Amino acid sequence: MVTAARPLPRISPGITAGLPGVGRGSPIAWIGGRLHRENTDRRGGTPVSKEQDFVIVGASLAGASAAKALRDEGFTGSIRLLGAEAHHPYIRPPLSKGFLAGTAERGTVFVEADDWYAANQVEFRPSTRVVGLDPREHRLTLDGGETLAWDRLLLATGSSPRRLAIAGADLAGVHYLRTLDDSETLRDLLAGGGKRLVLIGSGWIGMEVAATARTLGNDVVILERDPIPLANALGDELGQMFADLHREHGVTLRTSVVVDSIAGADGRLTGVVLQGGEVVPADLVLVGVGAVPNVGLAEDARLQVENGIVVNESLQTSHPDIYAAGDVANAYHPIARMRLRSEHWANALHGGPAAARAMLGQSVSFDAIPYFYTDQFDLGMEYSGFGPLTRGADLVFRGDRGSREFIAFWLAGGTVVAGMNVNVWDVNEAVQALIRRGAPVDPGRLADGSIPLEAV
Numbered sequence: 001m002v003t004a005a006r007p008l009p010r011i012s013p014g015i016t017a018g019l020p021g022v023g024r025g026s027p028i029a030w031i032g033g034r035l036h037r038e039n040t041d042r043r044g045g046t047p048v049s050k051e052q053d054f055v056i057v058g059a060s061l062a063g064a065s066a067a068k069a070l071r072d073e074g075f076t077g078s079i080r081l082l083g084a085e086a087h088h089p090y091i092r093p094p095l096s097k098g099f100l101a102g103t104a105e106r107g108t109v110f111v112e113a114d115d116w117y118a119a120n121q122v123e124f125r126p127s128t129r130v131v132g133l134d135p136r137e138h139r140l141t142l143d144g145g146e147t148l149a150w151d152r153l154l155l156a157t158g159s160s161p162r163r164l165a166i167a168g169a170d171l172a173g174v175h176y177l178r179t180l181d182d183s184e185t186l187r188d189l190l191a192g193g194g195k196r197l198v199l200i201g202s203g204w205i206g207m208e209v210a211a212t213a214r215t216l217g218n219d220v221v222i223l224e225r226d227p228i229p230l231a232n233a234l235g236d237e238l239g240q241m242f243a244d245l246h247r248e249h250g251v252t253l254r255t256s257v258v259v260d261s262i263a264g265a266d267g268r269l270t271g272v273v274l275q276g277g278e279v280v281p282a283d284l285v286l287v288g289v290g291a292v293p294n295v296g297l298a299e300d301a302r303l304q305v306e307n308g309i310v311v312n313e314s315l316q317t318s319h320p321d322i323y324a325a326g327d328v329a330n331a332y333h334p335i336a337r338m339r340l341r342s343e344h345w346a347n348a349l350h351g352g353p354a355a356a357r358a359m360l361g362q363s364v365s366f367d368a369i370p371y372f373y374t375d376q377f378d379l380g381m382e383y384s385g386f387g388p389l390t391r392g393a394d395l396v397f398r399g400d401r402g403s404r405e406f407i408a409f410w411l412a413g414g415t416v417v418a419g420m421n422v423n424v425w426d427v428n429e430a431v432q433a434l435i436r437r438g439a440p441v442d443p444g445r446l447a448d449g450s451i452p453l454e455a456v
């Protein structure tokens with residue numbers, strides 16, 4: 001029943017075609033009809049040459065995409081890609097969807113074939129954690145004590161699940177989902193159904209795992225503190241659509257409940273205790289209460305850190321030779337004119353290469369429109385736009401909400417700041433173009449499905 005209405009992961013043509021906004025060549029962008037020169041404070045740093053030593057910390061989507069872009073751009077110096085995990089770089093979206101469901105093969109999650117790294121003279125070092133960073137000396141220290149010199153450094157350290165600090169949180173049977181290993185463990189536990197899974201938190205990962213686990217025939221309970229799941233991201237009405245979807249498929253969604261602790265016996269969990277004393281029985285618990293950026297190295301190096309590593313629109317940190325991309329970067333966005341930290345796949349896919357080009361001295365203004373997607377039961381959707389700008393925005397719908405085939409647009413000051421297509425495909429490019437245009441639109445024409453989006 002997890003009807004991936006499309007293969008996973010879906011790389012939207014609108015997003016991949018030419019990597020929008022990357023390497024445009026000028027830090028001066030024409031935005032919303034005005035010449036815009038904010039925050040283009042690209043700092044000098046050491047002169048760059050094609051023979052230097054580049055190091056990338058974090059061997060996941062952002063890091064691996066950056067390594068590939070460096071070679072694609074003709075960089076002939078050394079590239080070291082250091083990753084704390086034992087695996088070659090892989091993508092995470094299938095870990096809560098097809099891979100967890102057992103429908104996507106392990107081999108489909110890797111960013112590049114295993115032999116790509118050596119073939120492209122990228123020194124990939126798995127199971128290697130960087131524990132120290134000295135920006136003045138241009139050195140970093142590995143967990144084994146070895147030190148490495150770098151001329152330019154990319155921090156692509158991603159994020160980690162927020163841990164639950166309640167009694168019983170360390171009992172056996174309490175799980176988090178971030179890595180391939182986490183997903184493999186959960187997949188084996190959920191396969192065949194019949195388990196009582198309790199999810200704490202109804203964010204994207206919680207909701208996706210709920211859909212997958214339910215489809216496999218497990219009893220699924222979601223415990224959510226807020227009255228409506230995903231309302232923070234989508235607002236009440238669209239959050240309620242996801243609530244209805246899950247309930248229709250037999251998920252028990254309990255909102256406005258507060259988890260007090262996790263009960264156990266002999267070191268293993270037996271249930272989740274709510275405030276008030278009720279115990280929700282469980283065989284396993286998945287905690288999905290958000291993620292935190294891995295900023296430890298950046299803090300040690302005294303880089304500017306504020307909800308992630310602060311970078312300008314060239315993805316350059318407060319140190320001129322250090323860059324950051326992916327989940328960990330809080331980047332100035334030249335269209336939204338604010339800093340954004342995006343915990344989504346497309347941001348890592350495009351941010352890594354953008355940082356790579358900036359590291360090579362190219363003039364980069366990373367202005368890709370934030371994008372993500374989800375698949376839950378028979379609902380697939382893509383979202384593009386600037387979440388923070390949707391607060392208080394007007395919602396305009398095109399299509400049929402009843403059958404869950406529509407596009408929702410968020411209009412702030414008359415302009416489209418975000419759009420979400422639900423079970424409607426091949427419109428993402430047009431939705432992003434509307435956002436990028438930044439000009440007022442007629443809500444009536446936007447809602448009128450007979451008018452092509454390109455003509456609104």
Ligand SMILES: Cc1cc2nc3c(=O)[nH]c(=O)nc-3n(C[C@H](O)[C@H](O)[C@H](O)COP(=O)(O)OP(=O)(O)OC[C@H]3O[C@@H](n4cnc5c(N)ncnc54)[C@H](O)[C@@H]3O)c2cc1C
Nearest residue numbers: 058060061062084092093130158159326327343344345372
């Ligand atoms: C289960 C799941 C499902 C998801 N589904 C979707 C989806 O449907 N759509 C979507 O858009 N996004 C989704 N995401 C989010 C998306 O996967 C992330 O945005 C993306 O993985 C970010 O990539 P990244 O390279 O920035 O960081 P990460 O993928 O977090 O990788 C960072 C890497 O750096 C390593 N590292 C950290 N510190 C160090 C260190 N000191 N030394 C060495 N290595 C280090 C980590 O071990 C990790 O391997 C999902 C995430 C998860 C967990």
